[in-house]
Amino acid sequence: MKTLMLGNEAVARGLYEAGCCFVSSYPGTPSTEITECVAKYEEVYAEWAPNEKVALEAALGASLTGKRSFCAMKHVGLNVAADPLFTISYTGVNAGLVIGVADDAGMHSSQNEQDSRHYAKASKIPMLEPSDSAEALSFAKLAYELSEKFDTAVLIKMCTRVSHSQSVVETGERVVPEQKKYEKNPAKYIMMPVNAKRRHPEVEARTKALTEWAEQTDINRIEPGQDTSCGIITSSTCYQYVKEAFGDTYPVLKLGMIWPMPQQKIKDFAATVDRMVVVEELDGFIETHCKNLGLSVSGKDLFTNIGELSQNLVKEKLGGTVQTGTCLTEDIPARPPVMCAGCPHRSIFYVLKKLNLTVLGDIGCYTLGAVAPLGAIDTTVCMGASVSGLHGFVKAGGEEMEGRTVAVIGDSTFIHSGVTGLINIAYNESNATVIILDNSITGMTGHQQNPTTGYNLKGDPCTKIDLESLCHAVGIQRVRVVDPYDMDTCQTVIKEELAAKEPSVIISRRPCALLKYVKHPGPICSDPEKCKGCKACMNIGCPAISMVDGKAKIDATLCVGCGVCEQLCKFDALGAKE
Amino acid sequence: METKNIMIVGVGGQGTLLASKLLGRLLLGKGYDVKVSEVHGMSQRGGSVVTYVRWGDRVCSPIIDKGQADCVLSFELLEAARYTEYVKPGGRIIVNSQQINPMPVVAGAAIYPENLVEKMAGLGIQVDAFDALTLAEEAGSSKAVNLVLMGRLSKHFEFTTQEWMEAIEHSVPPKFLEMNQKAFALGQSA
Structure with missing residues (x-):
């Protein structure tokens, strides 16, 4: 059935269809809905863990016991989970283990703009990067196949625009693979030096095998274009910006697996175009890989490593013309988020x-x-x-x-x-x-x-x-x-x-004022006779209070009657309705 | 067909997400490729919020860039003014004329600009400003501003009332269906 799904919801659907049985996550924008959505499937056990490290370790435990497992987090959450991540790379898995991580380029709701792709390279764990909801669903399923085939956890990297955009997906049935047996295997699961030293070469061999897979897979695909003066390598939401800006004009190498990356495929692509450009958000991750292959490539010399890209930006930087609209000449006051009335x-x-x-x-x-x-x-x-x-x-x-x-x-x-x-x-x-x-x-x-x-x-x-x-x-x-x-x-x-x-x-x-079970007394009133316009009540930044003609005015649609402003008024001008 | 673009803008908490959900449902039912992009998290706390709705034969980017919106549907006057740069030449702004002061205005650090409807029209944009809040209250709830605006929007696109009604039925809880249908009709006839 064709349906519209948020990228995060599509990941959840992919987990469900892949027979995932266990999910443990800590919420964080823009990753939260993956876990909320998967929790709606009765067949899947899902929980909020106290933090991302606990969540990933719990998911590893579930994998070891023989069931497909998952955990999700935002980019900074992966810092918290980095400790188990790097050693899970050595232990590998029993049943498939998939880790969802959602970056927030543009910092819509985050304290930094880190690029999580570096974690895949640093921990030597493969990373898939969907560019829309349909890929979010299919990559989630593919991630389990890769996880079990190559004995590794697999990262799925989302970003705000993929996580929080709805696009069309085709859903399928849930297929639960037979539960794997847990077998004691100290050499694989006890990472003390003697064992870890034997595991590290396995990790390197796995990366080599995955690189070969990256050469063959059609999730890393070359899309032909008429104009070979420029060839574009891209992934994630940037792929969509490139297609929006240029359609099928330029050849595109679209990477669905961002680590490890193919080598020969990129070299072959480079040989078919006059000039190669990497379009990627945040750091020059693909670009560095290309340069390490000895290829001449443009990337961060054209595109910023700060904030998000867009179709206009891609078009403009690659020589296209962009027609924008017109701004008003006067200043439009900003509307920053505020604490809710009654917070x-x-x-x-x-x-x-x-x-x-x-x-x-x-x-x-x-x-x-x-x-x-x-x-x-x-x-x-x-x-x-x-x-x-x-x-x-x-x-x-x-x-x-x-x-x-x-x-x-x-x-x-x-x-x-x-x-x-x-x-x-x-x-x-x-x-x-x-x-x-x-x-x-x-x-x-x-x-x-x-x-x-x-x-x-x-x-x-x-x-x-x-x-x-x-x-x-x-x-x-x-x-x-x-x-x-x-x-x-x-x-x-x-x-x-x-x-x-x-x-x-x-x-x-005191519970959050927006919780449904919280009963509020209801809006208060201001008395313009008593109000002296001293603005003492304005010092709390409540969105329900404003000064109109020098007097405090309460917006009854916002005020919940918390009574905080009443405590600030020395003239008894604010209070419950008579 | 060329991709159509609607930006839905407003203040966090005004119900813009229901509007995009409803549109997405309607457009998918018509067999289009559809993308709807939202921003969650911190901006929902009374901040400026934007949702992009795009449809056509093949939609790639999930976002609408400057100069690309066929229509900006705004739940609040200042928010419409914030996004005029996104309207394509000859494009339209449908705006609820209600004014909600942002914190810098409340705190006296900025002034809510005057005559915004005239100024936006002065840019060559077709501006349709009306009091959707009063119509929503007439329908039974100030929360129905989104359906009033949907009704108004329906006048500019070729979908049948039946198609709209089907999408509304699927997007709102049954106990509020009648009120929302009334709000839609009020917006459509206003």
């Missing part, structure tokens, strides 16, 4: 700013606490870096820093990799104050369950990790819980814990 993070950041604290931030919706008017965050690096960074900050900074520095981290991020930093704080005894922003969900990626919510990926009730007990268990004596809507108490507690001569955790607990 429980807002008031905590207001208090932190009021106390003029240094705030080490982390990854999640609450990163928005960094933008005006709150502007309360000093650093954002990676998952968990707030807590571990705080330890170094106060340990090295001494008493002066201890009294005025905190870390903020969400519930899901804390479980992901904040708790290890907290163990370091307890063990190495820094006087640190960590605030866990517990909104009872993984918010930024679109409401995924996590170990602190009491529900699993399929929505069933499950064991709920108790944050207070966890903090106590790792050695933190002072654990306080506050309601972020109650700003006076928050301020008092934060001051007390900063003054305390031992490490503390403050759990700021």
